[in-house]
Amino acid sequence: MTPRSRRTFFIVGAVATISIASFLILRAFNENLVFFFTPSQIVAKEAPVNKEFRIGGMVVDHSLKRELGGLQVEFVVTDMVQSIPVKYNGILPDLFKEGKGVVAQGKLNADGVFVASQVLAKHDENYMPPEAKSALDQAKKPPSSAAKTLLNKE
Numbered sequence: 001m002t003p004r005s006r007r008t009f010f011i012v013g014a015v016a017t018i019s020i021a022s023f024l025i026l027r028a029f030n031e032n033l034v035f036f037f038t039p040s041q042i043v044a045k046e047a048p049v050n051k052e053f054r055i056g057g058m059v060v061d062h063s064l065k066r067e068l069g070g071l072q073v074e075f076v077v078t079d080m081v082q083s084i085p086v087k088y089n090g091i092l093p094d095l096f097k098e099g100k101g102v103v104a105q106g107k108l109n110a111d112g113v114f115v116a117s118q119v120l121a122k123h124d125e126n127y128m129p130p131e132a133k134s135a136l137d138q139a140k141k142p143p144s145s146a147a148k149t150l151l152n153k154e
Contacts, residue, residue, distance in 0.1 A: 034105060038135035039082040047108060055084060055114050056103040056135065064098055077102060077114070079135055084108075088116040095121040 001009075036054045037047045047053055055077055063076035071090055075098070076083045086104055096102065096119065106116035 036103070038079040038138075039077055039084040040079050040135075042084055042108065042114075043082045050107065052105060052107055052117070054103055054105045055086070056101070057084075059096070059098045059100060059102050061098045077104065084112070084114050086114045086116055086119075088119050090119070092119055093121040097121070 034052055034054055035048070036056055039055065039057055041047060042055065047055075057077040057079040060076040060078050060083060063074075065074045067073070073088050073092060074085065075088075076085050078084075086106075088104065088106075100121065103120045104114065104116040105118040105120075106114055108114050
């Protein structure tokens with residue numbers, strides 16, 4: 001093997017290795033990427049179907065329902081324009097309260113109910129995720145008489 005052919009073989013091998021490594025890194029990153037959506041965006045069908053994402057907003061007062069003797073809870077998240085019902089099976093964070101901010105991660109089922117796999121509550125009175133604050137500010141701009149929910153089909 002001549003020095004020139006060795007060098008060419010080394011360059012081709014290095015480019016192939018870098019290409020494969022880049023592909024694997026980008027694929028793993030894309031699979032683990034979780035987007036944030038507001039209830040209004042979910043109602044407008046902007047949220048992905050059959051893929052995990054995060055929903056954020058405020059927990060509607062008096063919407064929290066707990067299963068007796070179990071960990072199943074249901075509540076409604078709103079951005080002051082639209083509302084989405086949420087089901088969660090697990091222990092809620094200590095700071096979780098009605099009327100306070102929440103971010104939940106999970107999937108939207110066929111009935112329009114968000115089935116959460118994780119629920120996060122804000123950690124102090126002044127904190128709100130930037131996406132949630134921006135979404136709430138945008139939602140307050142258009143005039144709306146009351147929050148609507150996907151379950152008002154009855």
